[in-house]
Amino acid sequence: MLKPIRTKKEYKEALDKVYLLMQKDLKLNSSKYDELEILSILIENYEKKNVPIELPDPVEAIKFRLEQLGLKRSALISIIGSKSRTSEILNRKRKLSLSMIRALHKKLNIPASSLIADYSK
Known part of the structure; x- marks a missing residue:
């Protein structure tokens, strides 16, 4: 039963x-x-x-969304700014700025709560 x-x-x-x-x-x-x-x-x-579900860190959220949409990392250049800045973000050498968070949320529909989470550089 x-x-x-x-x-x-x-x-x-x-x-x-x-x-x-x-x-x-x-x-x-x-x-x-x-x-x-x-x-x-x-x-x-x-x-x-x-069972609490932890949000992914922002970099993992971005990578996952790119994969979902079938996009390459280069698609982020127009959202984040430059090729070097995109590389710094994805390699955790630079944190996301508020304007980047807003753009990623708006253009890729990534939940803002995932993008604002703290993560180590």
Whole structure:
């Protein structure tokens, strides 16, 4: 019988069960398929309450977004300023300025919260 996930142990067991179910060729609307769907909902609910998701640092957020959009690093030159400045940002030798953060947020739709996070140079 399925029940709410309340502990880390129950969470781990649910993840293991989902992994096993996903290895099978489940038929839509079968009892095992329903079990997988319910477990997924229970896991998601537990994670929302108990598993904090850390934002990526700004450089990783930029690289990830470029990859998502299929863009090369050179696409940042028109947003950040110059080739050397872009290189400094991506190599963590320079921090993002407020104007860069605004431009990256506006033009690449990167969440501002990811761009303003502190990171080491």
